[in-house]
Amino acid sequence: MAAEATCGAGAGSTGSLAAAVGMSNVTSFQRRGPRVGGADSGGPRLMSIAGTRPSVRNGQLLVSTGLPALDQLLGGGLAVGTVLLIEEDKYNTYSPLLFKYFLAEGIINGHTVLVASAKEDPAVILQELPAPLLDDSRKQELDEDIYNHKTPESNSKMKIAWRYQLLPKMEAGPVSSSRFGHYYDASKRIPQELIEASKWHGFFLPEKISSTLKEEPGSLTPGYIKLLQFIQNIIYEEGFDGSNPQKKQKNILRIGIQSLGSPLWGDDIFCTENCDNSHSLTKFLYILRGLLRTSLSVCIITMPTHLTQNKAVIARVTNLSDTVVGLESFIGSERETNPLYKDYHGLIHIRQIPRLNNLICDESDVKDLAFKLKRKLFTIEVRDFYVSYIKG
Amino acid sequence: MVGGINDPPLSSGGGGLWVLTPSGSAPGETRRKSEMLDSLLAFGGLMLLRDSVEWEGRSLLKALIKKSALCGEQVHILGCEVSEEEFREGFTSDINNCLVYHDLFRDPLNWSKTGEALPGGPLGALTAMCRRTDPGPVTIALDSLSWLLLHLPCTTLCQNLHALSHQNSSLGDSSVQQVRVLGLLHEELHGPGPLGALSSLAQTEVILGGTVGQASAYILCRRPQQRPTHQTNWFSILPDFSLDVQEGPPVESQPHPDPHTSLVDPMTHLTFNLRLSKKEREAKDSLTLPFQFSSEKQQALLRPGQGQATSHVFYEPDAYDDLDQEDPDDDLDI
Numbered sequence: 167m168a169a170e171a172t173c174g175a176g177a178g179s180t181g182s183l184a185a186a187v188g189m190s191n192v193t194s195f196q197r198r199g200p201r202v203g204g205a206d207s208g209g210p211r212l213m214s215i216a217g218t219r220p221s222v223r224n225g226q227l228l229v230s231t232g233l234p235a236l237d238q239l240l241g242g243g244l245a246v247g248t249v250l251l252i253e254e255d256k257y258n259t260y261s262p263l264l265f266k267y268f269l270a271e272g273i274i275n276g277h278t279v280l281v282a283s284a285k286e287d288p289a290v291i292l293q294e295l296p297a298p299l300l301d302d303s304r305k306q307e308l309d310e311d312i313y314n315h316k317t318p319e320s321n322s323k324m325k326i327a328w329r330y331q332l333l334p335k336m337e338a339g340p341v342s343s344s345r346f347g348h349y350y351d352a353s354k355r356i357p358q359e360l361i362e363a364s365k366w367h368g369f370f371l372p373e374k375i376s377s378t379l380k381e382e383p384g385s386l387t388p389g390y391i392k393l394l395q396f397i398q399n400i401i402y403e404e405g406f407d408g409s410n411p412q413k414k415q416k417n418i419l420r421i422g423i424q425s426l427g428s429p430l431w432g433d434d435i436f437c438t439e440n441c442d443n444s445h446s447l448t449k450f451l452y453i454l455r456g457l458l459r460t461s462l463s464v465c466i467i468t469m470p471t472h473l474t475q476n477k478a479v480i481a482r483v484t485n486l487s488d489t490v491v492g493l494e495s496f497i498g499s500e501r502e503t504n505p506l507y508k509d510y511h512g513l514i515h516i517r518q519i520p521r522l523n524n525l526i527c528d529e530s531d532v533k534d535l536a537f538k539l540k541r542k543l544f545t546i547e548v549r550d551f552y553v554s555y556i557k558g
Numbered sequence: 559m560v561g562g563i564n565d566p567p568l569s570s571g572g573g574g575l576w577v578l579t580p581s582g583s584a585p586g587e588t589r590r591k592s593e594m595l596d597s598l599l600a601f602g603g604l605m606l607l608r609d610s611v612e613w614e615g616r617s618l619l620k621a622l623i624k625k626s627a628l629c630g631e632q633v634h635i636l637g638c639e640v641s642e643e644e645f646r647e648g649f650t651s652d653i654n655n656c657l658v659y660h661d662l663f664r665d666p667l668n669w670s671k672t673g674e675a676l677p678g679g680p681l682g683a684l685t686a687m688c689r690r691t692d693p694g695p696v697t698i699a700l701d702s703l704s705w706l707l708l709h710l711p712c713t714t715l716c717q718n719l720h721a722l723s724h725q726n727s728s729l730g731d732s733s734v735q736q737v738r739v740l741g742l743l744h745e746e747l748h749g750p751g752p753l754g755a756l757s758s759l760a761q762t763e764v765i766l767g768g769t770v771g772q773a774s775a776y777i778l779c780r781r782p783q784q785r786p787t788h789q790t791n792w793f794s795i796l797p798d799f800s801l802d803v804q805e806g807p808p809v810e811s812q813p814h815p816d817p818h819t820s821l822v823d824p825m826t827h828l829t830f831n832l833r834l835s836k837k838e839r840e841a842k843d844s845l846t847l848p849f850q851f852s853s854e855k856q857q858a859l860l861r862p863g864q865g866q867a868t869s870h871v872f873y874e875p876d877a878y879d880d881l882d883q884e885d886p887d888d889d890l891d892i
Contacts, residue, residue: 257786258758285720294783372721429716429755437712437755473754497786498778 215416215462217275218246219346226522229277229418229464232267234347235546239535240489243346245522246418247459248488249451253471254425255495255512260537261468263296263544264493265422267350268466270295272364272420274348279366280400280421282393284430288368291424292361296350299542351542369396371431387432387443390450397421397457407461419463426450426467427483436473444479451486488520493537510536514546594791594803595625598777602695602738603761604723606703608745608753613766613773616640619699619742621799624649626697626738627656634690634698636683638662638705645701648799660687666709680709684718688725695736698722702742703756712752716759723761768792769807 221228221242228243231250237243244250250268254261272279273295281288374392386394401407406419427436427447434441458465467487471480484490495512496502514535521527537546598605599622609615627633635657637645642661646654660676660683667679676683684706687698700706706715723739741760745753757763765776772792780786792804834842 257780259785284717372717428758429713430720430759432713432717434711434713437716437751439749439751470758473751473758475750498788 215418217271217277217346218418219243221245224522224524229275229420230271230347231264231466232269232271232348232350233264233544233546234349236264236491237347239516239546240519241527241529244464244489245520246462246464248464248520248522249455249458250464250466251483251487251490252466252468253490253492253517254468255493255497256472257495257497258425258470259497260493260495260512260539260544262424263352263539264491265424265466265468266291266295267544269420269422270298270350270356271348272418273356273360273366274298275418276364277418277420278400278404278406279364280369280397280419281366281424282369282371282396282422283424284371284389284428285425287370288366292366292368293355293358295356295361296352297354297356299349299351349543352539352544353542367396367400369393375432384443384445386449387446389432390446393423394450394453394457397454401457401461401463406463416462419461421458421463421465423465423467425470427469427471428473435479436470439476447479448482448486451483455486455488484518487518488522490517491515492517507536509538510547511538512536594775594793595622595801598622598762598764599625599629599738601761601779601781602723602736604719604739604741604759605762605764606756606760607740607742607764607766609742609766610744610746613768615742615764615766616701617795617799618764618766618775618801619701619740620645620648621795621801622740623657623697623699624653624799627653631738632656632658632694632696634658634660634687634696636660636662636680636687636698636700638666638680638700639702648797650798662705680706681714681718684715684722688718688721690725693736695738697738697740700739700741702744704742704744704747707743707748707752707756712755716755719756719759723759772804772807 215227218227218229219242220226223241227246228237229246230237230243231240252261252264269279269281269292273292279292281291283291369392371389371392374396375389385391401419402409404410404419406417425431427433429437433443433446435444435447454465457463469483471483471492474480492515493512494515496507496510497512501507514537516529516533516535519527519529534548535546536548537544605622607615607619609618623633623635633656635645637659641663642659645659646657649657662676662680662683665672668677676686678685690696703715719739719741723737725737741756743753743756745765761780761782763778763780765778766773767776768774773794774790774792776788776790778786778788792807794802794804796802
């Protein structure tokens with residue numbers, strides 16, 4: 167059964183709870199026009215959706231991925247109607263974190279959240295979301311990290327560029343006053359009342375597929391068909407595609423699909439060499455993208471692409487997704503003991519950024535990115551190997 | 559031999575840290591015999607025993623079965639590759655009485671139609687085990703997963719293994735797993751696809767190997783919210799299927815890449831100097847920078863007339879210079 171949290175309170179209580187975490191509903195640029203509270207307001211209401219902001223480059227509506235550093239690398243955020251594909255690292259240690267940050271950002275902003283997994287119960291996944299860092303505790307965290315970050319160097323004062331002594335050593339994060347991206351504390355869990363006040367839907371494959379259905383060749387695996395039908399129903403019933411014009415307030419649907427393509431979904435594209443139904447996954451992505459483009463939703467998918475050596479499959483999957491980010495952790499590889507890599511836990515590769523209504527895409531100049539998971543924060547930094555090596 | 563990595567958990571939900579103590583600090587001493595087995599059996603979920611032709615894993619599987627039976631757990635065995643008599647060989651009678659054996663070896667396709675064979679073949683046997691409703695901790699041994707992989711589609715096997723190893727885990731209790739599934743896998747029989755798929759499902763992976771005369775187990779443990787940890791143990795199995803953990807072979811025979819040689823490499827071919835000798839560092843520190851506002855400069859500025867030169871400007875007008883500041887066109891001949 168799809169576990170639907172029946173929340174009686176709509177945007178009102180999420181607004182009050184969200185205010186408790188220091189969030190505001192508007193961007194820093196506010197259009198003077200008809201108030202958006204009215205039900206018959208004909209003015210543009212896209213800018214008033216919580217947790218979104220228009221891109222500064224082309225006006226595309228963006229949502230945050232939950233990691234402000236990743237937002238900056240993707241050109242401000244994730245565009246509504248697109249798919250973010252995360253290529254999992256080998257032991258699946260860090261990709262669940264990005265998945266959870268995305269969902270937690272949805273809960274904090276009051277978006278509707280849809281979690282699909284073949285491995286874990288979605289209710290369990292939601293319990294394990296990280297807690298948001300409130301404003302003053304976030305500053306405290308950053309200051310603490312600055313203080314702890316290589317203390318021998320922080321003691322040596324700069325002689326020539328002494329004006330820069332006062333600048334923080336890390337990116338300070340979003341400067342704007344609108345709370346577009348939030349910071350999360352990976353060591354704490356999200357408060358239970360936030361989950362209960364939010365609207366979420368769960369899709370747990372073993373509960374939906376009770377018998378082994380015989381699939382027809384050339385079509386999607388039964389698990390994928392069920393998931394697509396589930397998503398389509400939610401989009402239609404809750405009006406994310408504009409089909410319910412009486413709806414008061416537009417909202418974003420955040421979809422999270424965990425480990426798509428793994429054998430637990432019934433798809434053998436990653437575990438056999440010449441599988442019979444090798445187009446099931448690509449068809450799924452194609453149909454999913456069609457659903458997303460016609461609704462106010464955004465999707466994150468994690469995929470264990472490390473299981474296959476077949477570059478054709480990976481290339482097809484990459485082409486069918488919009489934004490592709492790959493994680494490569496150093497666990498178990500020879501880089502773990504290499505002193506050059508000791509400050510970081512892995513590399514992050516931005517493999518693709520979409521060109522939406524554009525001829526060029528917002529690629530950042532930096533290609534050499536590494537991530538590390540500190541005690542509480544997940545940071546992405548430019549690889550700084552030689553400098554850290556010199557300082558010892 | 560790599561010691562375990564003691565890392566903080568990624569979230570606060572995982573059950574405790576698993577601290578691995580590296581074994582073998584005193585040569586020649588037979589260390590805690592059961593510690594390796596204890597650490598392997600401490601967690602539930604799927605444990606994959608990957609063996610090969612040279613280093614067989616069935617004896618380790620039987621050692622683990624014996625240990626779980628001695629702990630009082632229920633043990634179910636799905637035997638596909640060897641006959642029941644051969645599997646039970648070596649166990650004492652009280653252990654043999656604890657084992658529940660499901661035999662797929664004698665009549666896998668149910669040809670004899672005597673009703674002894676398991677209904678539904680291998681898939682039926684697995685799903686029957688999934689629907690087991692007895693409470694309490696249970697160990698299920700699959701001998702072997704390779705046989706099942708060859709007879710079932712990989713996805714079906716993965717889904718059933720996942721369902722099997724996650725039985726009885728309720729919402730708030732996912733850290734304590736009641737079911738332990740031991741699967742023997744002959745890694746030479748399969749390609750990287752199925753091996754990778756099963757590895758990603760397993761909570762613990764034991765890869766058997768070794769050098770001349772001594773078997774080793776490379777244990778990789780993946781707890782759900784924590785970083786994977788790995789260690790290598792050298793062991794041998796005694797005839798009564800108890801485990802004897804040993805000191806590894808001497809270090810000189812192990813071709814470990816020396817980490818210190820790679821330390822020097824990045825820095826040898828640079829065209830600039832990254833290191834300062836002590837004298838250079840002292841000279842650098844004592845250098846006064848031009849825009850540095852030191853106390854000497856401050857004193858000099860505060861006391862201008864004390865022998866320090868006040869600046870004088872000496873100006874000698876040139877022939878073309880205009881001394882009259884007011885009329886700029888003075889030198890024009892109009």
